[in-house]
Amino acid sequence: MEIATNIRRIKSGIPERVKLVAVSKTKPEKDILEAYNSGQRIFGENKVQELLSKHSRLPDDIEWHMIGHLQSNKVRLIVPFVSLIHGADSFKLLQVIDKEAFKIEKTVSCLLQFYIAQEETKFGFSIGEAIEMLDSEEFKQLSNVRICGVMGMATFTSDETTVRNEFRKLKGIFERLKADYFADKGHFCEISMGMSDDYRIAIEEGSTMIRLGSLIFGSRNYKQN
Numbered sequence: 231m232e233i234a235t236n237i238r239r240i241k242s243g244i245p246e247r248v249k250l251v252a253v254s255k256t257k258p259e260k261d262i263l264e265a266y267n268s269g270q271r272i273f274g275e276n277k278v279q280e281l282l283s284k285h286s287r288l289p290d291d292i293e294w295h296m297i298g299h300l301q302s303n304k305v306r307l308i309v310p311f312v313s314l315i316h317g318a319d320s321f322k323l324l325q326v327i328d329k330e331a332f333k334i335e336k337t338v339s340c341l342l343q344f345y346i347a348q349e350e351t352k353f354g355f356s357i358g359e360a361i362e363m364l365d366s367e368e369f370k371q372l373s374n375v376r377i378c379g380v381m382g383m384a385t386f387t388s389d390e391t392t393v394r395n396e397f398r399k400l401k402g403i404f405e406r407l408k409a410d411y412f413a414d415k416g417h418f419c420e421i422s423m424g425m426s427d428d429y430r431i432a433i434e435e436g437s438t439m440i441r442l443g444s445l446i447f448g449s450r451n452y453k454q455n
């Protein structure tokens with residue numbers, strides 16, 4: 231009951247245009263089903279094995295989003311069913327996704343992950359790296375990935391100004407890429423930013439997709455990424 235209530239409360243407090251990704255990592259299937267039965271359809275996981283087993287046992291009309299760092303050698307396993315890969319963080323990874331998607335005649339939607347935080351450990355492109363990739367001939371040859379927007383994580387801090395500035399930076403990157411590379415691509419429209427602690431700020435700064443775990447399902451037993 232509590233999960234359904236949490237989702238209802240969150241949804242009533244956010245604009246309708248903002249998509250809610252329920253981050254179910256580490257949580258049991260019964261929790262996911264409770265969210266599902268309350269109408270939630272988008273779920274996010276950050277480990278390939280967990281995503282595979284949950285996908286195989288839960289309803290078919292769930293949209294599974296891969297939100298974590300994805301290793302090239304595991305891409306093949308999720309390409310057949312994944313709805314959106316949030317963490318496309320290198321050209322090499324995009325090439326592998328493209329190759330695997332091509333093999334099964336699918337187009338896979340991806341977000342370019344940007345490094346916006348002050349922390350050392352976060353994955354992602356810098357704006358310079360992304361532009362270099364987008365300008366390259368090799369990038370233009372990708373046929374089976376669809377770049378739907380950008381994703382980023384703010385610094386883990388209680389300093390609201392820092393977080394807001396980082397989200398603003400990601401929004402700026404989105405606008406720039408949209409204008410220079412994706413102006414004619416209607417599908418380039420997503421800005422995935424905002425987690426349980428900072429999603430309100432993210433929405434104020436233009437988020438179109440928030441990824442909430444603990445606020446929906448309660449705190450996780452162990453800390454993952």
Ligand SMILES: *Cc1c(COP(=O)(O)O)cnc(C)c1O
Pocket residue numbers: 253255276297298425426427441442443444445454455
């Ligand atoms: C775990 C995780 C989230 C959700 O975190 P909460 O703080 O529990 O909302 C969002 N995005 C990514 C990439 C994550 O790994």
